[in-house]
Amino acid sequence: MLNVDFPEQPKFDTLPEMNHVEGAAAFLSIQEGCDKFCHFCVVPYTRGSEYSRPVKDVLKDARRLIELGVKEITLLGQNVNAYHGESPDAASKEWSLGRLIQEIAEFDAFEIIRYITSHPRDVTQDLIDAHRDVKKLAPYLHLPVQSGSNRILKAMNRKHDRDFYFKLIDQFREARPDIAFSSDFIVGFPGEDDRDHADTLDLIRRVHYAQAYSFKYSRRPGTPASASEFQVDEGVKGERLAELQALLDEQKMAFNQKCVGQEMGVLFERKARHEG
Secondary structure (H helix, E strand, C coil): CCCCCCCCCCCCCCCCCCCCEECCEEEEEEEECCCCCCCCCCHHHHCCCCEECCHHHHHHHHHHHHHCCCCEEEEEECCHHHCEEECCCCCCCEEEHHHHHHHHCCCCCCCEEEEECCCHHHCCHHHHHHHHHCCCECCEEECCCECCCHHHHHHCCCCCCHHHHHHHHHHHHHHCCCCEEEEEEEECCCCCCHHHHHHHHHHHHHHCCCEEEEEECCCCCCCHHHHCCCCCCHHHHHHHHHHHHHHHHHHHHHHHHHHCCCCCCCCCCCCCCCCC
């Protein structure tokens, strides 16, 4: 067992410091912490348990951002789709992320809504429905999976398998056919063998990502994975990462090529340094 002193739940002030406003785009923090305890991650130990800001505080900050000229808002959280903020009325005790997005979309000034980062286990039906019904919600979802191997997902304590992830992808695509996906991948997690790596490549081929973030596993002191005796050789990690990134780059290029010839709206966030 790990002996950990958890930090106190964060006390957010209006427009907390982590919110970043730059021209027409801004980040708004709505959630902190994580209860998932993935075996590679320090967030539950450094940020504490999940805490969601009350809805009234989030909406108050959203109005402030509108006064600052913001048109694109990104809702932030370590595990943002675990949001369960205190309701501003007596009709319900808490709002989910899907419900919050619906409310924020009612502000005429906001043209684009995004959110990041999500966990597959916290996807709810009303969040999927929001991608179908809320036109301001960007057709984009960052949904980290970390590995395509069921054996490694279990070792990571991810609490889902690859089939569960595939079902979510299918549900989002059914709700919003033009949705683009990105993800996170960890290569060389302790105990990963060639078959596990092949399973990850297979998952990538089946999903087709517009972009992704991928890394070689590195030890984080105090996490269960760091104490594993089955660490993967650094040279093997490098080879696997290169193969995985080559496949992701190929998919990213294919996504970009599909956009050629399409008409798309563009948001100018701020004036450039040079005239015109």
